[in-house]
Amino acid sequence: MHLDAVSDGVQQAVSGAIARYGAIVLLGLSLSCKASPKPQPGGPLAKSRQLVVVRTADWSATQGTLQRFDRARGQDAWHPVSAPIQVTVGNAGLAWGRGMHPEQSGTQKKEGDGKAPAGIFKLPSTFGYAEESPGNLPYTVATAELLCIDDPASVRYNRMVRRSEIQFPDWKSSESMKRDDDQYRLGVLVEHNPEPTRSGAGSCIFLHAWKASGQPTVGCTAMEPASVVTLVRWLDWASEPALVQLPESEYARVREAWKLP
Numbered sequence: 001m002h003l004d005a006v007s008d009g010v011q012q013a014v015s016g017a018i019a020r021y022g023a024i025v026l027l028g029l030s031l032s033c034k035a036s037p038k039p040q041p042g043g044p045l046a047k048s049r050q051l052v053v054v055r056t057a058d059w060s061a062t063q064g065t066l067q068r069f070d071r072a073r074g075q076d077a078w079h080p081v082s083a084p085i086q087v088t089v090g091n092a093g094l095a096w097g098r099g100m101h102p103e104q105s106g107t108q109k110k111e112g113d114g115k116a117p118a119g120i121f122k123l124p125s126t127f128g129y130a131e132e133s134p135g136n137l138p139y140t141v142a143t144a145e146l147l148c149i150d151d152p153a154s155v156r157y158n159r160m161v162r163r164s165e166i167q168f169p170d171w172k173s174s175e176s177m178k179r180d181d182d183q184y185r186l187g188v189l190v191e192h193n194p195e196p197t198r199s200g201a202g203s204c205i206f207l208h209a210w211k212a213s214g215q216p217t218v219g220c221t222a223m224e225p226a227s228v229v230t231l232v233r234w235l236d237w238a239s240e241p242a243l244v245q246l247p248e249s250e251y252a253r254v255r256e257a258w259k260l261p
Helices: 010-015 225-234 249-260
Strands: 050-056 063-070 085-089 094-096 115-123 126-128 140-141 146-149 161-162 175-176 186-189 206-210 219-223 242-247
Touching: 010 126, 050 249, 063 225, 094 126, 186 225, 206 225, 242 249
Parallel strands: 050 242, 094 115, 126 140, 206 219
Antiparallel strands: 050 063, 063 085, 085 219, 115 242, 126 186, 146 161, 146 175, 186 206
């Protein structure tokens, strides 16, 4: 998803040290070959010092575990900072997404496929219903007019926009970020399918609270509401946090090359 609509607080968030509360940035949400990938210098996570790892039993599994890791410097070993917790992913499992990782062969995520994206993705910002965030990543208040565009034909595909700021909407499908339930009360943006956005490759991917315990999503990663709060409080903008989400077999295959925990 891309940065599109911007609130009054974004200038402060971008030009200075990100304020702990109130740095409001509209979220920009903005592939498995059998041979092991060639190691990259430092790996795709060379700059990250916080890592959220989601692992599932296989490509079709709808449940998995999430564990948090950190390190002092980019080349240090990862250290666990939490025990694994239960999460759910897409109701059709996982498929390769578009993110920080090298492109992979195999099933690719597509719009409406019910699969959560596999790979490595930045976690750049958060959103929620409250006026202020409990964390220190850039935060967007989800009002009734805040929409995430999931129509591949739209020029604003995989973007969040404020409806009142768009004179001529070109989309036929969108998702309201102010839901009638608590799933989006607090959430984290997963930067899947970033610029240059690929039409139809999937949109509007988040980490958020599940609708019911153990219930899979249509493509996001969900967990207990309290776990979302814990995650948001822990994530640190300066540590360039990232999500690694993979089936166990793929995790083992790319672990050394991608320098995973």
